[in-house]
Amino acid sequence: MAKIEVVNVTKRFGKFTALKNINLEIKDNEFFVLFGPAGAGKTTLLNNVAGIQIPEEGLIRFNGEIMNRIDPAHRNVAMVFENYALYPNLTVYENIASPLRSPLYKKDNATINREVHRVAELLRIDHLLERLPSQISNGQKQRVAIGRALVRDPNVFLMDEPLAHLDAKLRHYMRSELKEMQSSFNTTCIYVTHDFLEAVSLGDRIAIINEGSIIQVGTREEVYYTPCNEFVAALVGEPEINLVDGRLFVDNGKYYVETLEKGYLLPLPESSGIVRKLVDSEVTEYHIGFRPNNIKYTFEKKDGLIRGTVYSFESIGNKAVLIAKVGEKYIRMIAPNDLKVKLDQAVYVELPIHKAIFFDAQTTNFIGTSDEAAIYRLVQEQLSKGVQ
Amino acid sequence: MKRKRIVSNAVKNGLLALYALFALFPLFWMVLISFKSDAQMFNTTFIFNPTLENYDAVLLRTDYFKYFIDSIIVSVIAVLISVLAGVPAAYALARYDFKKKENLAFTILSFRFAPEILVVLPLFMIYQKIGLYDTYFGLIWVYQLITMPLLIWVIRGYFEDISVEIEHAAQVDGYSWWQVFLKRLLPLIKPGLVSASLLAFIFAWNNFTFPLMLSGTYVETITVASLKYIASDTVHYGQMAVAATVSALPAVIFALLIQKHLVRGLSFGAVKG
Amino acid sequence: MSKLIIKNLYKRYENKGKKKTQPNDFAVNNLSLECEDGEFIGILGPSGCGKTTTLRMIAGLEDITAGDIFIGDQRINDLHPKDRNIGLAFEDYALYPPLTVYDNIAFNLKAKGVPADQIKERVMEIAPLLKVEDLLDKMPISLSGGQKQRVNIARAIVRRPGLLLLDEPLSHLDGKMRQALRTEIKRLHNEIRCTTVYVTHDQLEAMSLADRIAIMNLGVLQQFGTPMEVYDDPANEFVAGFIGEPPMNLLKTTIIHHDGDYYFTFENSDLRILAPRRYYDLLSDGMQVKMGVRPTDIFVGGPDSKGTPVKVAVFEDLCSERRIGVRVGDELVMLITEDDTRYRQGEMIKLEVNGEKTHLFDLQTGNRIRPNK
DSSP states (O other): OEEEEEEEEEEETEEEEEEEEEEEEETTOOEEEEOOOOOSSSSHHHHHHHHOOSSSSEEETTTTTTTTTTHHHHTTTEEEOOOOOOOSOOOHHHEEEEEESSSSOOHHHHHHHHHHHHHHHHHGGGGTSSSOOGGSHHHHHHHHHHHHHHHSOOEEEEEEEETEEEEEEEEHHHHHHHHHHHTOOOOOEEEESHHHHHHHHHHEEEEEEEETTTEEOOOOHHHSSSSSSSHHHHHHHSSEEEEEEEEEEEOOOOEEESSTTTTTTEOOOOOTTTTHHHHTTOOOOEEEEEGGGGOOOESOOOOOOOEEEEEEEEEEESSEEEEEETTTTEEEEETTTOOOOOOTOOEEEEEOEEEEEEEEEOBEEEEEEEHHHHHHHHEEEEEEHHHH | OOHHHHHHHHHHHHHHHHHHHHHHHHHEEEEEEHTTTTTTTTOOOOOOOOOHHHHHIIHHHSSSHHHHHHHHHHHHHHHHHHHHHHHHHHHHHHHHOOTTTTHHHHHHHHHSSHHHHHHHHHHHHHHHHHTTTHHHHHHHHEEEEHHHHHHHHHHHHHHHSHHHHHHHHHHHHHHHHHHHHIIIIHHHHHHHHHHHHHHHHHHHHHHHHHHHHSSSSOOOHHHHHHGGGBBBSSSSSHHHHHHHHHHHHHHHHHHHHHHHHHHHHHSSOOOOO | OEEEEEEEEEEOOOOOSOOOOOOTOEEEEEEEEEEEEEEEEEEEEEETTTTHHHHHHHHTOOOOOOOEEEEEEEEOSSSSSSSSSEEOSSOOOOOTTTSOOOHHHHHHHHHOOOOOHHHHHHHHHHHHTTTTTTSSOOGGGGSOHHHHHHHHHHHHHOOOOOOEEEETTTTOOHHHHHHHHHHHHHHHHHHOOOOOEEEEEEEHHHHHOOOOEEETTTTTEEEOHHHHHHHHOOBBHHHHHHHHTTTTTEEEEEEEEEEEEEEEOTTTTOOOOOOOGGGGTTTTTEEEEEEEEEEGEEEOOOTTSSSSEEEEEEEEOOSEEEEEEETTTTEEEEEEEEEEOOOOOEEEEEEEEOOOOEEEEOTOOOOOEEOOO
16 A cells, blocks of 8 residues: 655657656555556556656655665556466466565465465456466456456556456456455555546546646546546547537627527526636637537427437447537437437437536637536535545 | 268378388488498398498497587587577567667578588688687587577567566566566476577587588597598498487487477467467 | 348358367358348357358358358359459458559459549549548558548448448447447448448447347357347347347346245345236246346335345446446346436445346246247
């Protein structure tokens, strides 16, 4: 168990700068997720914490102690690799036992036996202990790799896209199982992923990282309801958030945004404080984000709704995504799985202005949200943290 | 269907037998004549009075065993040195990026391109000057040209096949670099190391040009020694056959022992788990 | 634009290894499908289920062991691939690197000797449909994966094939790109209405694209029906477990008879579910079957609910929805809710299962047990 600090870390590979002045503070016992697209530098950061790579600039601290010059073996970290990295010539049992046989963390045989069986039971692989890695499935290999880390009592538990190579079905299942096991980890975890669902399901806090820089660090609610810019908004959420152009419009002391079509006005909700935020920002051109699950639609003409045509209708498991073409804009919405709909038929869309996220059209930075429930929840969260 | 399969199997086996006969006949012939006396050498084929007089002459009445031991000393030590130097070199070539890496790797391989006869004359002059001529060390040294490239190239492939994460995993598990190398990597390259070493040994053992030119009195390998049975007046084919048969034994025995290993070991990708 | 009919199709590979060929060792085993003109058919199954083999037999890249394939009225078993009038796009883009995008798309037409002005007309007609009109002068090497796959599909449809075959065209693309192109493929089909066979292992792709889905496993067709049919009315346990994300919860259950009603009970669990009346003729006390229920048909009951109290094993907040997992015996049972309440691991909830929405499967064969009508 340890508090991990990453201070002003810069890592270069030749002329390429993989990490640019990264600062992070990961609390003791926290499950911390590094989330970002491929090539963002997530794995590099993890390798720097593990000691597999050493930063050119900056410090890595465990519980305040500088780790830069300590080799991986002596950092007491456990790591799960994307490609599992099991020892192909050793049985599952020996793979899991490997850390306990190393000169540094050596335990007697009875302890090893007990620990390996404890971990194997937790991971439901106790029937595979005598097999070789080549004789088990990918999902099982993944469990063995996790087992090799769980068998120890490390400062920090590092996981590098552990589910990325599994097929969709298994990945969802393993994610739920990992969530179930989380409470038995009992140590600080840093988890790298490019999958939004893994990030929000598992992370106590999420750091969003892109092109070697940290974009935002926050809880699931913070990054989902108050993303610091459009990049984060697009990354967090599935299907992707809809971003439409909008302009502030004032009439008779009432505030509106004009969006999608000229003259299509949405009244800004007074109580949410969004009006104040928009006015204070002195920005009048916005990109307004609407989450697909908040958008309502109907197939009958109704006042105040904007007309579009059905561009596509796709089932995504237990629900479906309906895409409406409004002018040149495509609006994604969640619909029930069994909706009867024809392509190109008319659809009327209601943009939920009371659940909108506003970004500066120029800088793409976050200005404010009109979602009162979200704001309330965030405040509650802050308060409960204060109480703790 | 079934009948067709039986016929095609019979044809296949027949052809294979024919090839085996073709391939093994010279060996068989050599063994045959090692049992013939000089008198019967040219006037008999398969039916003759087998005699051990050639064996007696070669093995007991000449320094044959000394040549045999010389061959073993030179070949074994040459392979050992190649393993000791070649495995780390192969690791470096597989894992590290450094300037002109591929050029270096190619240079090592190119030692095997040049015909030995091309380098052996200058080497002869140099060896005589610096006192390496006709020494064990001199031969072992020059044998590195044969054994080292083979080892490096085979083992490099093995190291490249092991994902670097396995090393990282072992380091994180609490092993120092040397322990990772010895406990985790070495077992994984073992099949390649064994087969490449044995192949290198066979190549070194069979080499003729280098010992012919660079040694001769104090150190003499068995391949060169076989020439001794060409006397000024006559060629003792029988004795030569004995020398050749015995000298071929280690190679044949090794090849049979490691046959399975050899095919699997030399085809890369064998360690992927 | 033609009908595709597959009749009693078999494929068996000659086993080159030492293993004896088993009598039922078919890569494709008695497959019959009828696709209407202009229909979009998905062939769905796990790897090794025979879906790609089927596609390759339709394309003529693989010999047919037994059975017939018709396109329109013509039996095509013995036709050369080039004479089958089929457009084919594989998982790998395999564009010709030295040719521009335009020349790549035009390649087949040129080979057939179509006049240049007609080629141009057709390429220009196809390019906007796949949004590659701005890429026509580029070289394949400068394209992204998604763009390459668009060009690849354009190349397949530019010859106006009677039948379009797509083999996992999205599997090399990353998440966002995959979704975008999936939508485009759907639109494209709506535009050109070419009979299409789409092979995939991803149930999401099949569900979202196909008019009808053929689900295969171990070379055998499991079910052929519309996405909602295979979702709501699975033919067997395999289909039930394959379709849907998260998939249907499948649990071994023992039936008990109590006070005139039948209940599903589970080993090492207090969970009890009232069996729907329509099954009563089929059930008996002590009978063992597999019960399946979708994650959307399980609910968390309120304080005065009669549901079974269970411990929350997993709570996943996925922002737009929440998933709750509970352990029933050894199995993890998932439910989905859009309700905003947060739960902690270990918290007790009352689990309510919509018994009416349960499906039953035979323990041995995995076949659906259907109530008598």
